[in-house]
Amino acid sequence: MKKVILHMALLFILSGCGFVYEEQLTGNYYLVAVDVKDDMTVCYHDEPELWLGIGKEGVYEVGYDEHFILTKNYKVLLDSAGMSLHRYDKSITEYYIIPVDNTQNHFDAQENYFGAFTEEEFEAKRKELGVSDDITFKKL
Numbered sequence: 001m002k003k004v005i006l007h008m009a010l011l012f013i014l015s016g017c018g019f020v021y022e023e024q025l026t027g028n029y030y031l032v033a034v035d036v037k038d039d040m041t042v043c044y045h046d047e048p049e050l051w052l053g054i055g056k057e058g059v060y061e062v063g064y065d066e067h068f069i070l071t072k073n074y075k076v077l078l079d080s081a082g083m084s085l086h087r088y089d090k091s092i093t094e095y096y097i098i099p100v101d102n103t104q105n106h107f108d109a110q111e112n113y114f115g116a117f118t119e120e121e122f123e124a125k126r127k128e129l130g131v132s133d134d135i136t137f138k139k140l
Helices: 002-015 106-111 119-129
Strands: 021-026 029-033 041-047 050-054 059-064 068-078 084-099 114-117
Touching: 021 059, 029 050, 029 059, 041 059, 041 106, 050 106, 068 114, 084 119, 114 119
Parallel strands: none
Antiparallel strands: 021 029, 029 041, 041 050, 059 068, 068 084, 084 114
16 A cells, blocks of 8 residues: 555656746757746757756857757856856846757757856847847747
């Protein structure tokens, strides 16, 4: 009987797994929030059950085309070991640029981004990389 209850509890826990938010942007790139929408991040998803975050969490605006993904993120607050506290300084915006490459493996994708930038640094890097001015940000 204990075994049956344990299996039922495990099934109940596993059935609750998932995301509170998931949206495909382009190709293997998705916007994902695991527990709360404030923890939104861009993920690369090229294998079943494997979602690897790119850049930092705290995405609150995004823009993209088939070549680049742009994000505005709230600054992540870190503990003394440099780990995310999953809290954000919403008075500070950081910008990220993610080149789209659907042919790379997930580990390479995880490191393939530019940022965090201030708005001025972001605009300079955007121009340097030739990111289209047609990409506009959408609030999430």
